Amino acid sequence: MAKVAMKVNGKQMSGDVEDRTLLVDFIRDTLALTGTHIGCDTSQCGACTIQLNGRAVKSCTMLAAQAEGADIMTIEGLAQGDKLHxxxxxxxxxxxxxxxxxxxxxxxxxxxxxxxxxxxxxxxxxxxxxxxxxxxxxxxxxxxxxxxxxxxxxx
Ligand code: FES
Ligand code: FES
The missing domain is CATH 1.10.150.120 ([2Fe-2S]-binding domain)
Structure with missing residues (x-):
């Protein structure tokens, strides 16, 4: 296990991950941000798409450890209070x-x-x-x- 830290929806967050933990699993299971979905296990469906350092990325295609220090936005971070994006x-x-x-x-x-x-x-x-x-x-x-x-x- 190793600690990873990243900014998620404007807040600094961290957690312990295994080397093989996918970023999507870290987002859903550790950070409990379950708006990011998992629809396949073949990097095909895009249900897991997030913004990573300003680019759309399928979060099942990378390891949580690779996102160390990154700036991430998930669907939960898009709206500004009650105002939808x-x-x-x-x-x-x-x-x-x-x-x-x-x-x-x-x-x-x-x-x-x-x-x-x-x-x-x-x-x-x-x-x-x-x-x-x-x-x-x-x-x-x-x-x-x-x-x-x-x-x-x-x-
Ligand atoms: S879960 Fe299908 S592309 Fe990531
Ligand atoms: S998969 Fe049902 S709305 Fe797209």
Missing amino acids: PVQQAFTECHALQCGFCTPGMIMASVGLLKDTPKPTDEEIYHGLEGNLCRCTGYINIVKAVKRASQLMAG
Whole structure:
């Protein structure tokens, strides 16, 4: 066991991990931030997507120890009090979720996409979210939501 420390949603957090502990397991099991989901064991689904040092990352693809000193944001860190993040707001407005299992990962990936491409085309959204799977196949409204978020973020 070794101690890892990182900033998570603006707060310094730490915990003991084994060398083989995945970052997603550390986030869910040690930090109890269960909004980050696990949908596969093959790095395919994107349900575990978080922001790590400002980039969207699948948190099942790295070890907790590799995140030592990192600045992490999970879905729980997006809203400001009662005020939803524009991407959360847009997903709500556009009914971009059905069961909601993929939604935290979709939102975190969308935040990353909009950071790099503030006004994405449909093609850029397909490409930007191609690492995230929705088993309810609600992709049309997800694309609408990313466009709506782009509008909201542009003010
Ligand atoms: S749980 Fe990480 S990609 Fe599926
Ligand atoms: S809303 Fe059900 S998996 Fe995407």
